[in-house]
Amino acid sequence: MTSTAAHALHDAPAESRSDADSTGLLQARYRKVRARTAALAAPLSPEDAMVQSMDDTSPAKWHLAHTTWFFEHFVLGRDPDYRPINPDWHFLFNSYYQSVGPMHARPRRGLLSRPGLEEVRLYREEVDACIARAFAAGDIDEAGQQAVLLGTHHEQQHQELLLTDIKHALWCNPLRPPYRGDLAHDAGTGTAAPLAWQGFDERIVELGHAPWPGEPGFAYDNESPPHRVLVPAHALASRPVSNAEFRAFIEDGGYRNVALWMSEGWARVQAEGWARPLYWEPDLEHAYTLGGMRPIEAGAPVCHLSYFEADAFARWAGARLPTEAEWESAALHLPVRGHFADDDRFHPRAAPAESPQLFGDVWEWTSTAYGPYPGFRPLPGSLGEYNGKFMCGQWVLRGGSCATPRDHVRASYRNFFYPPDRWQFSGLRLAKDAP
Template sequence: MQATPASDDHSDAERAHRFRDFQRIRAFSEQLCEHLVIEDYGLQTVVEASPPKWHLAHVSWFYETFLLRPLLPGYRVFHPRFEYLFNSYYEQTGSGFWPRPERGLLSRPTVAEVYDYRHHIDAAMARLIADCPASDWPTVEQRLRIGLNHEQQHQELLITDIKRHFAHNPLRPAYRADLPSSPIGEPDPLQWLSFDGGLGEIGAASGTGDFSYDNEHPRHRVFLEPFALADRPITNGEYLEFIADGGYEKTALWLSDGWATVRQHGWRAPLYWEEQDGDWRIMTLAGMRPLNPAEPVCHVSYYEADAFATWSGKRLPTEAEWELVATAHPVAGNFVDGGWLHPRPAAAGDGPRQLFGDVWEWTGSAYLPYPGYRAAPGALGEYNGKFMCNQMVLRGGSCATSREHARATYRNFFYPQERWQFKGFRLAESRS
């Protein structure tokens, strides 16, 4: 598939660049599924994790709904009911949506039909990028960038959802048995980094040309009291000490909702940990492996992170503290691009380590709008704004995140009880 950009001096190079991004990102979604067998595509073992074929179709639905149908003259939809089947939560599109818990109950459309749908969308998007009038290009370009970042989000979900589905299977199958692993070791001592606090600014700056979501805006001032931040995330070895000290049995360590969740689900360790004859093992995308004490602990809920912090006599950092520290450091780390698909031990070094990649880091901040935030009008305004309630902010990206998708201002958010993403945490404390 090739696209020849329309003749328009100010947008020719930009169109060609965006089209290459489109091809590359679309291809990566399908590359992630090359390791699946046909039976894997329809799995949905828990409500929060969708079937792989649903992800492949939903990201295509996004382009069809927000770009092709309104902006490509003469566009013909692939199937009139796909707008209902593959809408996720957008109420204002008018199509409604199939219930999230029942995505895995549909054997049709087949996997082959979903791939045909993707190819149909790819061909139409090539025409739109090449031929749309110059007057429409700013709108196309803006929505295309959202769509590409949206697809990268679902690439991460593809990986984490596959892991969740495979962990449900008593056979503990491997998504990729050839994934590398880190040598078993012990964590190096945790160090504390002090910061003076004071007046600073967080949030994405407007007018830079860099992509950011609406929930990263507007940039605004914050005042911080002096604080200290751990130089790396908490490790499996340190979390084992919490377990050994009865952390899951001591109600005084837990928030009320967290304690109720622990009791309801019988939690005694992070998700995917299994104790066998006194030794701990962990489910990975390469199958079961021995637990490595030096790796960052992951697949923990906000409640577990908060309980560990209380047990340690510390707290979780606020998102403002995290961002002001992270802004001073390059975005580098263990991302999906490196091919590990699992957190790695922190490398030796001075200053904060593993701010980006490896594990998303829970903060102590509720997911709320920044001062002056306004959601965009229409269905696209539902992307982030309507979820600003009852969720907590995470920062930094994980081993399943694309490197180009991470930045210091990125605000991820999940409900405090959720664990299936690669979520960890680092500690903070207030200083006088």
């Protein structure tokens, strides 16, 4: 997915627990995250696991191997006496860390029929065993433990990418096979909760990562440092835009009205024939999901929109997209509540009317270009490549999605993608200026 490197790398304040407790929690987290990735890949055949449907996606097998390589290189490789399990795999499974060596071209990852899926699974098991032995021997120092914690959050990002990438790959199959046919689905077509507007006065707020009650201590470096921002008076919609509301935009000729679109977005509409969100059928009644072809739930948040589509809808609705400062300042004191990957549905659901909710279901596009906060500093060394070098030409999304692990999200979390990207679970929430 995208993003980032670690700023504060401990899941709880150091003074609240002993070193032994801290290490035990970290080992438990490592085992849990690694097992979850294996479970997400379990429904895939070896053929499924090597499909790469476009340049922006990666095969599931590559995700399994790359996340393992991360631990092998950045944790086990800290020991000068460590010898890689297969030195040639460093080239295959490095992603974009130029400072640690060359890598296989991203658009050609689908050509890697070898090592096979079972060999990659054995690679995961062997690295896991090495990590366990290193913990047992006390060979992972504080910096190594920070790298382990970062690696678990990195792997959670790849869990989401594994789901979004395999969804695109299976949708490209004319049979539209499901990733899992047993996924729960809301078959009803009920409407979303009435949209309400919450007004906010002009104020100065401190944004960015700083631990506060209820928030974990981990954050990526692009969330820091905390800084003060003047947020003008504005109003924010109570929920994301629904499928029914986006269908009205389509039926009103939204994809044919040049006045609604940014120039680059209009060129993309014309070049690629966009007429509806990705995965929607022409009847506007059915869409491909990870559970296969299913009726579109009218009240659920619309998803798989590009920034251009989100912005065009907002113009059509007489509103705009929120800035990331508006979004974060509204989310600061809200619980992380919504539908996440933990719910094992992997598709957005309508939020209950009675509770404000900014997290989960769909990533929400903002109108803010992805760039550094004042005083931003990337991590030293190779891990500094994790995030900072991507701060150009991308836009910020907030809140997490139905494919994001719940404990991976917080108010300060910044996701980012290029404006034409549609294969993520990305939607929108409306905002407007104060009258």
